[in-house]
Structure formats: C-alpha cells, structure tokens
Amino acid sequence: MSWLVAAPVVLPLLTAALLFVLQSRSEVQRVLSTTSTAVLVTLSVILLYRVSEGGILVAQFGEWRAPFGISFVADHLSAIMVVVTGVMAVATAVYALRDIDGTREELGYHPLFHVLLAGINGAFLTGDLFNLYVWFEVLLISSFVLLTLGNRREQLEGGIKYVAVNLVSSMIFLGAIGLVYGLTGTLNFADLAVRLPEAPGGLVTVIAMLFLVAFGVKAALFPLFFWLPASYHTPPLAIAALFAGMLTKVGVYALIRVFTLLFVHDVAYTHTILLWISGFTMLIGVLGAAAQSDVRKLLSFHIISQIGYMIMGLALYTPLALLGSIFYIVHNIVAKANLFLIAGIGRRLTGSFDLARMGGLYRGAPFLSVLFLISAFSLAGFPPLSGFWAKLVVVLAGARVEAWPIVAVALLVGLLTLYSMTKVWQAAFWTPLPAGERMQERPSALLYAPAVGLALLTLAMGLWSGPFLALTEAAANELMDPSIYVRAVLGEAAAAAMRGDTP
Amino acid sequence: METPLAVLVGVLFASGLYLVMQRNLLRFVFGLLLLSASVNLLIFTAGRVTRGTAPIIPEGLPTPPGDVANALPQALVLTAIVIGFGLIVFAIVLVLRTHERLGTIDTAEMAERLEAPRPVATDLEDEVPA
Numbered sequence: 001m002s003w004l005v006a007a008p009v010v011l012p013l014l015t016a017a018l019l020f021v022l023q024s025r026s027e028v029q030r031v032l033s034t035t036s037t038a039v040l041v042t043l044s045v046i047l048l049y050r051v052s053e054g055g056i057l058v059a060q061f062g063e064w065r066a067p068f069g070i071s072f073v074a075d076h077l078s079a080i081m082v083v084v085t086g087v088m089a090v091a092t093a094v095y096a097l098r099d100i101d102g103t104r105e106e107l108g109y110h111p112l113f114h115v116l117l118a119g120i121n122g123a124f125l126t127g128d129l130f131n132l133y134v135w136f137e138v139l140l141i142s143s144f145v146l147l148t149l150g151n152r153r154e155q156l157e158g159g160i161k162y163v164a165v166n167l168v169s170s171m172i173f174l175g176a177i178g179l180v181y182g183l184t185g186t187l188n189f190a191d192l193a194v195r196l197p198e199a200p201g202g203l204v205t206v207i208a209m210l211f212l213v214a215f216g217v218k219a220a221l222f223p224l225f226f227w228l229p230a231s232y233h234t235p236p237l238a239i240a241a242l243f244a245g246m247l248t249k250v251g252v253y254a255l256i257r258v259f260t261l262l263f264v265h266d267v268a269y270t271h272t273i274l275l276w277i278s279g280f281t282m283l284i285g286v287l288g289a290a291a292q293s294d295v296r297k298l299l300s301f302h303i304i305s306q307i308g309y310m311i312m313g314l315a316l317y318t319p320l321a322l323l324g325s326i327f328y329i330v331h332n333i334v335a336k337a338n339l340f341l342i343a344g345i346g347r348r349l350t351g352s353f354d355l356a357r358m359g360g361l362y363r364g365a366p367f368l369s370v371l372f373l374i375s376a377f378s379l380a381g382f383p384p385l386s387g388f389w390a391k392l393v394v395v396l397a398g399a400r401v402e403a404w405p406i407v408a409v410a411l412l413v414g415l416l417t418l419y420s421m422t423k424v425w426q427a428a429f430w431t432p433l434p435a436g437e438r439m440q441e442r443p444s445a446l447l448y449a450p451a452v453g454l455a456l457l458t459l460a461m462g463l464w465s466g467p468f469l470a471l472t473e474a475a476a477n478e479l480m481d482p483s484i485y486v487r488a489v490l491g492e493a494a495a496a497a498m499r500g501d502t503p
Numbered sequence: 504m505e506t507p508l509a510v511l512v513g514v515l516f517a518s519g520l521y522l523v524m525q526r527n528l529l530r531f532v533f534g535l536l537l538l539s540a541s542v543n544l545l546i547f548t549a550g551r552v553t554r555g556t557a558p559i560i561p562e563g564l565p566t567p568p569g570d571v572a573n574a575l576p577q578a579l580v581l582t583a584i585v586i587g588f589g590l591i592v593f594a595i596v597l598v599l600r601t602h603e604r605l606g607t608i609d610t611a612e613m614a615e616r617l618e619a620p621r622p623v624a625t626d627l628e629d630e631v632p633a
Contacts, residue, residue, distance in 0.1 A: 130579055130582070133583075134582065134586065137586045137589075137590065140590075141589060141590060141593060144593055144597070145593075148597065148600075151600060151604060153604050153605055153616075153617055154617060156597070156600060156601045156604055156605065157601070157605065157613050157614065157617050159597060160528065160597060160598075160601060160610065160613070163593070163594060163597055164523070164531060164594075167535055167590055167594065168523055168535075168538070170590070171519075171535075171538040171539060171542050174542045174546070174583055175516075175541075175542045175545055177546070177579075178542065178545040178546035178548075178549045178579075179545070179549060181546065181549050181550065181575075181576070181579070182548070182549025182550070182551075
C-alpha cells in the first residue's frame with residue numbers, strides 16, 4: 001500500500017518532468033497538466049478513504065525501517081490536506097487555461113506548477129523533520145519562480161521581499177533542525193515524539209520557539225507577515241489563488257504537526273504564546289484589510305487574519321479546538337482561493353482591481369455576484385455556510401476552556417471581516433461603474449467553472465457539514481494522542497514506552 | 504572541538520544577520536551566504552565532532568566494528584549545501600533582474616521607482632524583456 005502514500009508526491013514530479021520535456025508544445029502541456037491534477041485529486045481521495053477506514057498509513061522508503069530511513073506518514077490530517085491540495089490543483093489548473101498567457105507558458109508555468117504541488121504534498125506527508133525542510137524548499141523555489149514569472153516590475157519588487165524573508169526563515173528552520181538533532185540524535189517525527197520528553201525542557205522550549213519563528217514566517221503570523229501583502233497581489237490570479245489557498249496553510253500544518261506531536265512538554269508556556277500570537281494575527285490582519293482599496297491586497301490581509309483562527313484552535317489545544325482548527329483550514333483554503341479567482345473574473349469584466357474603479361458587477365454579472373456572496377459570506381462566518389461552522393467550533397472550544405478574551409477577539413474580527421466583505425460588495429458589485437467605463441465582454445466559461453465548483457464545495461461543507469466534521473474530528477483525536485502516530489510508525493513497543501513516560 | 508566550532512557558528516550567524524538587514528541587496532545575498540554556511544556548520548557540529556573510520560559494515564556483521572564516524576550529519580549538510588546553493592543562485596539572478604528592470608538594488612529606492620509613473624500604461628500587458 002506504500003505506493004499510495006507516495007503517489008501524491010510522485011505523480012506531480014513525474015508530470016513536471018514530462019512537462020519540461022514538452023516545453024515547446026503548449027497544447028499538449030495544457031491537456032497533460034489538467035489531466036494530471038484530475039488523477040491527483042482521485043488518488044488523494046482514495047488515500048483519505050483508506051486512512052479513514054484503516055487508520056494511519058506509513059511508507060518506509062528503501063525498506064529502511066523508521067527511524068533509520070525516511071518515512072512518509074498519512075494520518076487523517078495529512079490525508080485531508082492532500083485532498084484539499086488536489087482540489088485546489090484542479091481548480092487553479094483549469095482557471096490557468098485562460099488566465100496564464102503564452103509568454104508565461106513558454107517560461108515554464110506548467111512544470112513549475114506541478115513541482116509546487118509535489119512540494120506541498122511532500123510537506124504534508126513526510127514523517128521526517130529534515131525531509132520536511134527539503135519539501136519546504138521544493139515548494140519555496142517553485143513559488144519564487146512562479147511569483148516572479150513574467151518579470152513585471154511589481155512582481156520583482158514583491159518577489160524580492162517574499163524571497164528574502166522566506167530564505168531567512170528557512171535558515172532558522174534548518175538551524176533548529178540542527179539543534180534538535182544535536183539534542184536527540186534523531187529527526188524522525190515519531191522517534192522525536194518518544195525522545196524529546198527525556199531532553200531538558202528549557203532547551204526544548206528554545207528550539208520550539210525557533211520552529212515557531214520559522215513556520216510563523218511561512219504561515220504569515222503576527223508579527224512576521226509583512227512579506228505576504230507585499231507580494232501576493234503581483235502574480236496572475238491563477239497563481240495567486242493557489243498561493244493564497246495553500247502556501248500559508250503548509251506553514252500552519254507544520255505548526256500543528258510540531259506543536260501537537262513534538263513540543264507538548266510545556267503546553268502552558270508554548271501554547272499561551274501561540275494564543276497571544278493568534279489574537280494579534282486575527283486583529284492586525286483584519287485591520288490591515290480595512291485600509292486597502294485594491295481587492296487583491298484586501299484579500300491578502302484577510303488571509304493573515306484567518307490564519308489567526310487556525311492558530312487559535314491549535315493554541316487552545318483541546319480536541320474540539322483542533323477539530324475547529326482543521327475544519328477552518330479546509331474551509332478557508334476553498335473560500336479564500338475562490339475569492340481570488342472571482343476577483344480575477346471581476347477584473348476582466350471591469351478592467352481594474354481597484355475598488356474605486358470597479359462597479360456594476362451586480363447588474364452586469366449577476367451569476368458572479370452569487371458566487372462572490374457564497375464565498376465572501378462564508379469567510380465572514382454567515383450561517384449556514386462552511387465558515388459559520390468553522391468559526392462556531394473554534395469559538396465554542398474557546399468558551400469551553402473559558403478563554404474569554406480570545407473568544408471576544410474572534411467574534412470582533414468576524415464582525416470586521418463582514419464589514420470588509422460588505423465594502424467589497426458595495427464598491428464592486430452594487431455601485432454602478434464609474435462614468436465612461438464599459439463592462440467588458442463575458443469571460444470564458446473556463447474561468448467560471450472552477451469558481452462554481454469551489455462555491456458549491458463551500459455550500460456543501462456548510463449544508464452537509466456532518467461528514468466533514470466527522471473526518472476532522474478523527475484527525476483531531478489522532479493529534480491529541482501522539483502515541484497513535486508513534487505506534488503506526490515505530491510499532492507497539494515504542495508507543496507503550498511513550499505512554500508510560502507521559503501519562 | 505565543539506566549543507570553538509559553536510563560537511564560529513555564532514560569529515558567522517551574527518555577521519550574516521547583520522548583512523541581511525542591509526538595504527543593499529548584494530549585501531543581503533552575502534549575508535544569506537554566511538547564514539547558510541553557519542547553519543551548515545551548526546548541523547555538522549550538532550552531530551558531534553569525533554574521530555573514526557568510515558561507517559562501512561563488513562560482510563557478515565550486523566553493525567560496523569569499532570568507532571565509526573557519524574555519517575548522517577554529513578548527509579544532511581550535503582543536502583543543505585545543494586539546496587542552499589540553488590536558492591542563492593536564484594536570489595542572485597533575482598537581484599540581477601531587478602537591477603535590469605528597476606535600475607537599483609537599494610530596497611528603499613525600489614519602492615520609489617515603482618510608484619513613479621512609467622511609460623507603459625496598462626497593467627494588462629506583460630512587459631517581458633526580449
């Protein structure tokens with residue numbers, strides 16, 4: 001069964017290799033690229049089904065048993081994230097058929113897109129800290145190129161900030177890995193979960209903080225988020241949507257992984273810091289958004305704000321809170337990426353991303369308005385859309401442990417998000433186009449199709465939230481009991497020893 | 504042996520950090536190089552600096568005999584060097600391209616030049632240099 005665990009990484013890598021060979025034939029590239037993402041999402045769903053039926057799946061490469069070889073581990077969280085990656089891959093690949101111009105295709109858009117997917121899935125599936133670093137770099141370097149592809153001046157200026165901050169955070173990440181290795185002599189997640197409790201707690205906390213900084217930059221946490229709004233508005237929307245949906249969430253995933261499996265020796269200290277950070281991230285993000293007039297920048301600030309909710313779930317560190325956090329991630333990826341895609345269509349219709357120059361979309365494109373309403377109000381947490389359940393669970397989890405200040409912040413930020421979305425609605429949809437501007441012709445159905453699909457998914461997650469919540473609940477329960485993970489990777493003996501050490 | 508290496512790691516990291524905080528992007532790249540080198544050295548040192556033979560297992564034995572060198576940190580550092588090399592090459596090309604397009608490698612000036620009006624009007628057209 002181990003091929004299935006590696007498939008979500010191997011398939012995009014193979015596709016990328018083929019696409020590099022077919023560089024000069026863009027028609028073939030388009031067909032191959034789209035087909036491959038369809039296969040990817042199918043394989044991912046099979047993987048998630050297998051994990052939900054039979055528990056954690058582990059692959060040991062080259063038959064080197066953990067902790068000596070590199071393990072790939074698909075638990076519920078990893079499998080869910082891989083499925084979401086697959087869905088986003090299909091949506092953005094179809095959107096890109098009309099959104100990415102010939103020049104960018106010649107410069108290698110298609111193969112890079114698949115290398116990025118391989119990097120994202122690799123980061124989700126790996127069970128080894130150093131391997132996680134490698135996949136992070138794979139996704140970073142392809143995202144660097146995708147971000148600056150086309151060499152427009154804004155892209156280069158934004159790209160420099162993105163590259164600079166992310167490279168420094170990679171160095172901190174690598175340094176932290178070196179320290180972990182020096183302390184424990186292992187880098188396998190499961191093995192670390194067994195050994196870290198025996199290490200001196202103070203040192204472990206220091207290392208945990210290094211990881212917090214490294215992943216905090218990738219996840220765009222307060223106060224490390226400045227690179228995001230400086231760069232995410234520069235590439236074409238097909239690329240920006242994938243970035244907005246997936247890249248920060250890889251950072252969030254890594255934070256959840258290390259702060260549930262590895263660094264749980266002093267939850268009162270580390271997770272309190274996380275809680276403070278989550279509050280500030282929510283608040284600063286939404287306030288930043290209020291000041292923006294470019295739709296893409298406004299949405300970029302909302303990414304940051306929403307990351308706060310996910311970290312809040314992690315920081316509260318109860319099964320319910322983690323459930324909320326994971327559900328929030330899935331909901332947010334779908335809704336947020338869709339808003340970027342919709343903004344792209346709106347741009348084609350009105351000729352601008354500037355709220356002051358957009359307008360008349362409600363009259364001119366009623367269907368697009370419906371799509372926007374679903375995603376935007378889901379983001380703001382309107383019942384019965386997916387965002388409502390996500391926010392409800394996180395807030396409920398906060399109320400259960402009586403963390404009232406963070407609950408208050410979460411509710412306030414929800415209100416401000418609604419204000420922000422209403423602002424976009426009014427400026428871009430309700431008010432008529434400025435005098436002298438004309439509505440452009442109707443954009444291709446290939447741009448609408450992914451937006452419709454993602455909007456339906458948002459609706460489905462809201463109206464039939466039962467199965468989605470059940471899956472995330474299974475993921476949260478696994479995270480709260482690291483010995484399940486350890487048993488799957490290292491066997492029963494190690495898990496029993498671990499349970500004995502940490503009651 | 505670990506102590507002087509640890510001090511060296513610290514000095515290299517501090518110098519690197521100083522350089523990455525400069526506005527001049529070329530200095531930033533040099534800072535990155537120093538950071539990368541210091542982190543590689545950190546991993547190497549974290550694996551403990553010992554004398555030993557190559558960790559090759561003779562036929563018929565389950566483990567290598569006697570003291571062997573720890574091969575894992577070397578493998579890690581080798582991987583990190585290759586990745587670091589790729590990233591830094593990309594960073595250098597990015598700085599070069601930025602200099603071509605914006606005419607400066609000072610980050611503060613970059614923002615100014617970006618805001619200045621430019622001859623090509625719309626943001627629809629992608630200006631890709633030939």
